[in-house]
Amino acid sequence: MKILHTADWHIGKKLHKHSLHPDFDLFIDWLCQCIAENKVEVLLVSGDVFDLANPSSEARQQYFKALMKLKRLDCKIILTGGNHDSPAMLNAPQEVLRELDIHIIGGLPDEISECIIPIKNKENQTELLVAALPYLRDADLRTASQGNSYEDRLDALRKGIKQTFLDAAEFCETEYPGSPTIAMGHLFAAGAETSESERDIQIGNQAAFNALQFGKYFNYIALGHIHKPQRVNAQTPTFYSGSPIPLSFSERSNKNRILLLDTETGWEPQNIEIPVFRKLLKITGTLEILQQKLLELQARDGLASLIEIELKEANFDSNKIYELDQLVDNFKVEGYEIVKHRATFENKISGSGELYEQKQQLEDLQPLDVFQKLVDKQEEDEDTRKELLSAFNEILEEVHQSKRV
Known part of the structure; x- marks a missing residue:
């Protein structure tokens, strides 16, 4: 059986107010082709389907269109909620989508059995189990008796995550003895490399979960939440597939991928690199260097490359700030768009220069x-x-x- 692992779609994402709607459409078209070529039977999406808990009508429409495109491939789809998702919103069409063999687990249900999805073969025999565990929120994991100190809370979160995965393993082992099992999860594993686009999770990421505590029961663990593709140190193959498209300029060098499992050959996944649909460029330097680098850009087709510019000078000069604004306003090269610019000065002074820099970065700050x-x-x-x-x-x-x- 062939299974494909992806995560962190972040439908509705805007990068410096620039919509990534067309990027996701191109990814889905490519994904459908990949599923057909590799004869994939199960698609796993490990959380953060949407970028916002209350997505726009355009984002919701794009989501349902993507599901319908994928469903035409006769592929079972299992999708879990992430920390960006609203469990209630994802679960709303749950019953209807289940009739189409699309399984949605938006939030942790009251019974762990509701997270266990048997995958049957053509003979209607259970060939594989998927423990589809969504993002585990504080309210899912803590009780009033577990204390209120900072360390108590961290300890309760870690124990709660561990217990939830143990409960899922115990149910699978009891009800489906001997069946190979994949677990899905959306969490921050200790040691994982993050990027600036990833919202802090579970008390500022300090409740990082030690993946060795997943145990040995699961054959493969399909994780979401971290956007950089990577393997996690655990007792069983455990991977972040990463996001399919770059979601911040800090992710511009990521090699975005999906992971393909073939249960007939083992549980080590095959990397399938996703094409680059849009380039993200970061240009830094003095005003002269910026001017030169922008002049060197050649017109290109396809989705516009997005550019982030940072002026770096030794001493504050208000004329340089004005010239930077003029450079950005007058920039016109087909296939490129400057979406952010700012100025930094090595020898800072209090006053307009400092205020200018703060104004440029305020919109990027999280609460x-x-x-x-x-x-x-x-x-x-x-x-x-x-x-x-x-x-x-x-x-x-x-x-x-x-x-x-």
């Missing part, structure tokens, strides 16, 4: 970034700082949850 800067300015001990960050993350999670309702 936790702003709060972290505020906490850093306070004269508090380390334990108090941790408690403040923990409390803020709880409030932030409540806000996200309220938006999902």
Whole structure:
């Protein structure tokens, strides 16, 4: 049986206000071709289907169109929710999609058995099990009796993740003894490399889960949440497929891929590299260097390459800032678009230059970034700082949850 592992689609994502809608359409068209060529029977999508908990109508339409394209290939689809997704929104069409052999697990259900999906062969025999575990939220894992200190919360989160995977393994072993099993998960594994586009998870990523605690039961663990493709140190093959398209300029050098499993040959996946649909370019240097590099760009077809520009000068000069703005405003090369520019000066001074830099970067800050800067300015001990960050993350999670309702 052939199984394909992907994750972190982030439908509806905008990169510096530039929609990645066409990028995802091209990926889905390519994915359908790949599934057909490799005769894939099961498609796993390990969380973060959408970029926002309350996606736009355009993003929802793109999602359903993608599912229908994939369904025409007679491929079973199993999709789980991530930390960006609303469990309620994903689960809403759950019953209808199940009739089309599309299984959605938006959030952790009351019974672990609801996460276990048997995959049957042509003889209607169970050939494989998939433990489709979604992103595990604080509310899924903690109880009131587990304490309220910072360390208690971290410990409860780690134990909760471990227990959920153990419960899934125990159910599979009891109800389907001897059946090979794949687990899906959406979490931050200790040691994984992250990028700037990945929202902090479970108290600022400090509750990183040790993947060795997954145990030996599962034959393969298909993870989502980390956008850079990578293997995780565990007792069984455990991989992040990564996102199919770059979601930030820090991901521009990632080799985006999907992972293909063939159970007849083993549980080590084959990497299938995804074509580059759009280039992300970051250009840095003095004003003269920026001008030269922009002049060297040649017109190109296809999706426009997006450019991020950073002016770097030794001393503050307001004329340089004006010239940078003019350079960006007058830039016109077919197949390229400047989506962000900023100026930094080695010898900073307080005043307009500093304000200019802050203005350029404010839109890129996440709520936790702003709060972290505020906490850093306070004269508090380390334990108090941790408690403040923990409390803020709880409030932030409540806000996200309220938006999902």
